[in-house]
Amino acid sequence: MNTTVEELRAAVEAAHAAFGKARAADPETRAGWLEAVAAALEQDAGTLVQIAGRETHLGSPRLDGELKRSVFQLRLFAEELRRGEHLDATIDHADAEWGMGPRPDLRRFNVPLGVVGVFGASNFPFAFSVMGGDSASALAAGCAVVHKAHEGHPDLAERTAGTVIDALDAAGAPAGLFSLVTGRPAAEALVDHPLVKAVGFTGSTAVGRALFDRAAARPEPIPFYGELGGINAVFVTEHAWSVRRDEILRGYAGSFTMGMGQFCTKPGLLFVPAGQTEELRKVLSEALAGFAPSRLLTERLHEGFRDAVGQVEEHTGVDVLLEGDFAPMPRPTLLRTTADAVRKDPALLRQEMFGPASLVVEYGDQSELAGLAGLLEGQLTTTLQADPEDDVAELTARLADISGRVLWNGWPTGVTVSYAQHHGGPYPATTSNTTSVGTAAIRRFLRPVAYQSFPADRLPEPVQDANPWRIPQRVDGTWRRPEQAS
Amino acid sequence: MNTTVEELRAAVEAAHAAFGKARAADPETRAGWLEAVAAALEQDAGTLVQIAGRETHLGSPRLDGELKRSVFQLRLFAEELRRGEHLDATIDHADAEWGMGPRPDLRRFNVPLGVVGVFGASNFPFAFSVMGGDSASALAAGCAVVHKAHEGHPDLAERTAGTVIDALDAAGAPAGLFSLVTGRPAAEALVDHPLVKAVGFTGSTAVGRALFDRAAARPEPIPFYGELGGINAVFVTEHAWSVRRDEILRGYAGSFTMGMGQFCTKPGLLFVPAGQTEELRKVLSEALAGFAPSRLLTERLHEGFRDAVGQVEEHTGVDVLLEGDFAPMPRPTLLRTTADAVRKDPALLRQEMFGPASLVVEYGDQSELAGLAGLLEGQLTTTLQADPEDDVAELTARLADISGRVLWNGWPTGVTVSYAQHHGGPYPATTSNTTSVGTAAIRRFLRPVAYQSFPADRLPEPVQDANPWRIPQRVDGTWRRPEQAS
Numbered sequence: 001m002n003t004t005v006e007e008l009r010a011a012v013e014a015a016h017a018a019f020g021k022a023r024a025a026d027p028e029t030r031a032g033w034l035e036a037v038a039a040a041l042e043q044d045a046g047t048l049v050q051i052a053g054r055e056t057h058l059g060s061p062r063l064d065g066e067l068k069r070s071v072f073q074l075r076l077f078a079e080e081l082r083r084g085e086h087l088d089a090t091i092d093h094a095d096a097e098w099g100m101g102p103r104p105d106l107r108r109f110n111v112p113l114g115v116v117g118v119f120g121a122s123n124f125p126f127a128f129s130v131m132g133g134d135s136a137s138a139l140a141a142g143c144a145v146v147h148k149a150h151e152g153h154p155d156l157a158e159r160t161a162g163t164v165i166d167a168l169d170a171a172g173a174p175a176g177l178f179s180l181v182t183g184r185p186a187a188e189a190l191v192d193h194p195l196v197k198a199v200g201f202t203g204s205t206a207v208g209r210a211l212f213d214r215a216a217a218r219p220e221p222i223p224f225y226g227e228l229g230g231i232n233a234v235f236v237t238e239h240a241w242s243v244r245r246d247e248i249l250r251g252y253a254g255s256f257t258m259g260m261g262q263f264c265t266k267p268g269l270l271f272v273p274a275g276q277t278e279e280l281r282k283v284l285s286e287a288l289a290g291f292a293p294s295r296l297l298t299e300r301l302h303e304g305f306r307d308a309v310g311q312v313e314e315h316t317g318v319d320v321l322l323e324g325d326f327a328p329m330p331r332p333t334l335l336r337t338t339a340d341a342v343r344k345d346p347a348l349l350r351q352e353m354f355g356p357a358s359l360v361v362e363y364g365d366q367s368e369l370a371g372l373a374g375l376l377e378g379q380l381t382t383t384l385q386a387d388p389e390d391d392v393a394e395l396t397a398r399l400a401d402i403s404g405r406v407l408w409n410g411w412p413t414g415v416t417v418s419y420a421q422h423h424g425g426p427y428p429a430t431t432s433n434t435t436s437v438g439t440a441a442i443r444r445f446l447r448p449v450a451y452q453s454f455p456a457d458r459l460p461e462p463v464q465d466a467n468p469w470r471i472p473q474r475v476d477g478t479w480r481r482p483e484q485a486s
Numbered sequence: 487m488n489t490t491v492e493e494l495r496a497a498v499e500a501a502h503a504a505f506g507k508a509r510a511a512d513p514e515t516r517a518g519w520l521e522a523v524a525a526a527l528e529q530d531a532g533t534l535v536q537i538a539g540r541e542t543h544l545g546s547p548r549l550d551g552e553l554k555r556s557v558f559q560l561r562l563f564a565e566e567l568r569r570g571e572h573l574d575a576t577i578d579h580a581d582a583e584w585g586m587g588p589r590p591d592l593r594r595f596n597v598p599l600g601v602v603g604v605f606g607a608s609n610f611p612f613a614f615s616v617m618g619g620d621s622a623s624a625l626a627a628g629c630a631v632v633h634k635a636h637e638g639h640p641d642l643a644e645r646t647a648g649t650v651i652d653a654l655d656a657a658g659a660p661a662g663l664f665s666l667v668t669g670r671p672a673a674e675a676l677v678d679h680p681l682v683k684a685v686g687f688t689g690s691t692a693v694g695r696a697l698f699d700r701a702a703a704r705p706e707p708i709p710f711y712g713e714l715g716g717i718n719a720v721f722v723t724e725h726a727w728s729v730r731r732d733e734i735l736r737g738y739a740g741s742f743t744m745g746m747g748q749f750c751t752k753p754g755l756l757f758v759p760a761g762q763t764e765e766l767r768k769v770l771s772e773a774l775a776g777f778a779p780s781r782l783l784t785e786r787l788h789e790g791f792r793d794a795v796g797q798v799e800e801h802t803g804v805d806v807l808l809e810g811d812f813a814p815m816p817r818p819t820l821l822r823t824t825a826d827a828v829r830k831d832p833a834l835l836r837q838e839m840f841g842p843a844s845l846v847v848e849y850g851d852q853s854e855l856a857g858l859a860g861l862l863e864g865q866l867t868t869t870l871q872a873d874p875e876d877d878v879a880e881l882t883a884r885l886a887d888i889s890g891r892v893l894w895n896g897w898p899t900g901v902t903v904s905y906a907q908h909h910g911g912p913y914p915a916t917t918s919n920t921t922s923v924g925t926a927a928i929r930r931f932l933r934p935v936a937y938q939s940f941p942a943d944r945l946p947e948p949v950q951d952a953n954p955w956r957i958p959q960r961v962d963g964t965w966r967r968p969e970q971a972s
Contacts, residue, residue: 101555216703223918452893
């Protein structure tokens with residue numbers, strides 16, 4: 001049974017009321033809520049992973065790891081709240097000598113936006129779903145969350161939401177701070193609701209763009225933080241190819257088939273020197289010989305995968321390097337083309353094949369690579385397979401232009417949750433210049449407010465001179481950090 | 487002669503080429519460019535202020551101050567570049583023991599977006615025009631700027647742009663880094679151009695929303711940082727009113743007529759206790775007795791002002807408190823209504839009257855104020871006139887919900903350029919959660935890029951362990967600031 005539009009409205013209103021109550025919570029209290037959710041998910045892991053396995057066809061080791069990651073993320077965000085970095089507390093004392101004329105006392109910090117709508121993804125039933133990065137960062141920011149469940153794992157969504165809601169309740173958080181809704185009518189009403197102040201989304205470009213347009217067209221437009229996936233091109237230099245071709249190809253085979261190729265960071269393009277097509281075929285074939293396929297996440301994704309591979313195959317100059325299939329548990333497909341063909345038809349570089357397939361592009365000379373990179377749309381990641389003696393400065397600069405994370409001799413699948421992580425990139429990788437992974441994700445759900453000439457006893461804690469929360473404060477231009485652990 | 491669309495394209499392409507060259511500049515070099523522009527504007531001040539006076543009818547003292555402010559801003563931004571705060575450099579070293587599994591070496595910092603389109607405003611011919619806050623912050627971020635001149639001061643725009651371009655050239659900046667365009671066809675083509683990666687805008691809600699929609703509808707949507715003005719409601723408590731009524735009214739009279747009321751921070755609403763209408767009229771009349779009106783910025787604004795005042799006057803329950811006029815040099819108009827009337831007709835609170843006019847709302851009881859604040863749309867500022875014994879916690883919280891800057895016993899006109907400034911607010915005050923004034927404005931024109939597992943000698947300066955630029959770096963979660971001046 002889908003959530004009705006009326007039920008959605010009630011959930012948003014309850015979330016708004018809970019947001020109002022939760023605002024009084026200090027960082028320690030709010031961090032405690034996140035930690036309570038983490039502990040509850042950990043305790044319920046057995047059941048959660050069992051349901052997830054049945055609904056997503058992802059194996060237990062992967063699901064165990066993903067849940068562990070989600071729990072870790074909540075605890076890392078709790079720690080970040082205690083540090084108070086996200087508040088960006090800034091204090092300018094009154095200054096009669098300020099260069100442009102006398103300056104009043106002015107103090108700014110970040111406050112939560114309000115109710116946030118979060119759309120779960122199918123491919124990460126924990127890490128980008130009910131209590132994934134968007135929900136965790138919105139709660140950490142101090143927002144309330146109304147989460148739209150992905151239809152790919154309805155039972156898991158319900159079980160996870162129940163665990164989260166019970167944990168928040170037991171920890172003393174106000175009722176309604178987190179809730180779950182389902183179905184398209186509720187999804188659209190969620191984006192439209194005037195009390196919803198931002199949306200986090202992970203999913204396809206088509207759905208993401210439609211919702212982005214919807215958010216922008218509201219009477220009061222709101223930020224739409226969409227992660228729409230990508231191609232994740234990998235560039236192999238001539239030298240790297242000559243020295244460690246087989247190792248690179250084995251890494252590639254492992255990365256594009258990981259999780260049945262259903263990662264937004266799957267390497268969908270591999271640029272290699274031309275002239276060794278047979279060796280390519282042989283090494284990749286061997287690397288994938290032991291591969292045990294499993295079912296894709298949903299029927300719909302399976303159909304979309306077959307269609308996307310078919311569309312790429314139809315382009316002039318594309319042939320099959322390794323023939324896979326589209327059985328219920330599909331074997332991987334590798335396609336091959338040339339730099340000339342993609343220069344004539346750059347659309348070839350812009351078709352995501354969500355599933356176990358990738359396209360190898362053979363180039364004639366390494367000097368072509370920067371130009372080829374310029375044909376790509378925005379990417380979540382780009383990767384260089386290069387060696388210390390390679391001159392790839394120009395290519396590296398182009399890759400930074402078109403992507404949010406550039407890797408050196410690694411593979412883009414696997415996205416750590418840390419302080420420096422950036423999971424985002426120029427459109428269509430994401431719809432904003434922010435990240436949906438790592439501690440910086442919390443900032444998306446905050447906005448600054450400045451207080452001018454307020455009496456000391458009326459100022460909010462983050463910008464009091466006494467600094468009761470012991471957070472970093474930038475005072476008259478200089479950061480002061482009271483209790484910096486090293 | 488307006489810029490043709492072809493000329494606009496050439497300007498954007500030249501800007502893009504200049505952006506590519508300018509990226510190699512270190513903070514010291516880029517800071518030097520900003521300082522060269524500051525010095526050139528200072529040197530040309532006599533001529534610039536003379537032209538501005540003729541085109542805008544704003545007096546010399548005001549224009550001198552505004553130019554001084556713009557020059558100061560460039561120098562403050564140069565200093566901020568040297569500090570490197572805006573780079574948000576973050577280094578996570580590889581960590582085999584990281585809680586969710588081994589973490590690779592990951593380093594993130596902010597890079598400039600590319601070419602930025604900036605739309606100048608009519609009401610601040612220096613501070614929000616050719617080399618105003620948007621242009622200065624985009625250049626500081628490392629972007630190239632194509633500036634669309636406001637038609638209200640074409641000669642000043644041309645003269646300022648010439649001074650800026652000559653200064654950049656003499657300082658060694660690449661040609662095309664800054665350019666000026668004029669007219670609507672170029673304006674629209676600027677927002678549409680695929681090489682333009684963000685837009686800064688200050689102006690009316692109608693024009694701003696149309697351009698926001700245009701930016702969002704692009705194949706690749708881009709951030710549109712629009713500052714669309716506001717109402718800037720002021721709330722006077724009963725106690726403050728009883729103790730210092732006349733002083734408050736004199737402050738109000740000065741603030742809403744400053745610059746002929748043509749500030750986006752003009753107090754357009756004043757909530758006061760009911761029952762002293764005659765005293766109100768008398769004190770305000772005296773306060774405005776010596777007021778010397780001048781012409782408004784443009785003919786079009788003059789017409790818009792007359793229409794807006796007429797529209798507010800037509801609402802039921804509105805009467806004239808102090809009769810002004812709409813002569814070429816208009817005398818101020820004050821309207822009056824009641825809390826009951828605005829509760830019946832909240833649209834009354836949402837009509838900006840851009841010019842020397844404001845609306846006084848009489849309330850019956852102080853406890854009504856939080857509810858009345860809830861009827862307002864997003865505001866750049868809100869102001870409390872209150873006394874130490876007043877219980878205004880709930881009202882203050884509501885004001886922080888609806889505005890970007892909350893003032894205590896001050897007046898919203900006058901926006902200092904500093905570290906803690908926030909000039910923005912919920913829509914329709916601005917179209918984003920960012921500021922267009924203060925050092926934080928620079929962040930709007932940056933995006934993060936992460937480098938994973940890069941060899942030390944391939945890393946960009948901001949994220950090198952050796953920290954050659956001596957900037958703040960967050961290393962494994964902890965900020966390190968090498969040369970912090972206090």
